[in-house]
Amino acid sequence: MVSAVKMRKAVMAVLASRDYAQTAWNLVLGLANRIKSEDHPLLSRHEQIKKIGVILISANRGLCGGFNTQIINKAIQYAQAQEAELEWLTIGRKGSDFLAKNGKKVIAEFERPDLITGTAEIIALARLVIKDYTEGNYDKVILAYTDFYSSMVQKPKIRQLLPFEPKSDSDLGGIGENKMPLAAQNFELFEYLFEPNKTEILNQFLPRLIEIQLYQALLESAASEHSARMLAMKNATSAAADMIDGLTLAFNQARQAGITKEIAEITGSKAALE
Numbered sequence: 001m002v003s004a005v006k007m008r009k010a011v012m013a014v015l016a017s018r019d020y021a022q023t024a025w026n027l028v029l030g031l032a033n034r035i036k037s038e039d040h041p042l043l044s045r046h047e048q049i050k051k052i053g054v055i056l057i058s059a060n061r062g063l064c065g066g067f068n069t070q071i072i073n074k075a076i077q078y079a080q081a082q083e084a085e086l087e088w089l090t091i092g093r094k095g096s097d098f099l100a101k102n103g104k105k106v107i108a109e110f111e112r113p114d115l116i117t118g119t120a121e122i123i124a125l126a127r128l129v130i131k132d133y134t135e136g137n138y139d140k141v142i143l144a145y146t147d148f149y150s151s152m153v154q155k156p157k158i159r160q161l162l163p164f165e166p167k168s169d170s171d172l173g174g175i176g177e178n179k180m181p182l183a184a185q186n187f188e189l190f191e192y193l194f195e196p197n198k199t200e201i202l203n204q205f206l207p208r209l210i211e212i213q214l215y216q217a218l219l220e221s222a223a224s225e226h227s228a229r230m231l232a233m234k235n236a237t238s239a240a241a242d243m244i245d246g247l248t249l250a251f252n253q254a255r256q257a258g259i260t261k262e263i264a265e266i267t268g269s270k271a272a273l274e
Contacts, residue, residue, distance in 0.1 A: 055129070
């Protein structure tokens with residue numbers, strides 16, 4: 001019941017911001033094809049991929065079915081397919097603990113709040129990612145999270161956050177891809193007018209886009225976690241009820257067998273005396 005209440009709140013938060021996050025992502029992809037890479041450091045593309053930063057979003061606790069295992073395995077599979085050096089940035093203790101135990105290079109751990117109230121929770125991470133990418137510490141930034149489709153379906157997802165090339169890796173695309181009509185808008189066909197100027201607009205818009213994408217991924221992951229936990233608790237409750245029924249039946253059978261044995265012994269003793 002607690003997980004169901006948390007799930008409803010998390011789903012409402014996801015749906016409230018998903019359209020904005022997807023539209024902003026599509027908009028910047030349209031812009032990326034219209035303006036030069038030297039117009040802003042976040043638009044630059046590195047010719048050689050030597051180091052990749054991977055952001056892994058997991059849960060703080062277990063008891064949520066395969067939620068943590070699926071996203072961690074997805075991220076590890078991606079990492080194993082890369083030839084470049086990888087550095088990990090984590091949100092959530094489960095992912096951080098797993099990477100630390102397996103000798104992965106975790107350079108930053110961020111606390112995952114139980115109650116997500118706004119973008120303040122991911123501003124520090126967003127600033128770190130932007131700084132490392134613009135300074136050339138990372139040639140690519142990847143985001144690993146669990147995408148929320150429904151209370152019964154949650155899918156682990158790998159997507160490229162930087163540079164803005166959503167089709168360069170498997171599973172990549174905007175948050176909420178194929179789940180809402182706004183994703184179908186083709187921003188590449190639009191014409192853009194920058195006021196007051198291109199530099200000022202990009203300086204404000206692009207960092208904000210990174211924050212929104214991280215925030216939306218955190219919301220999607222939270223809704224997926226609570227849904228998985230609700231389903232796991234429901235299955236556990238059903239399994240416990242089945243176990244109780246089975247044990248009650250076994251107890252009654254044993255009790256009845258004991259009573260039958262005692263009656264048989266009494267009857268036999270009486271017959272012997274007569």
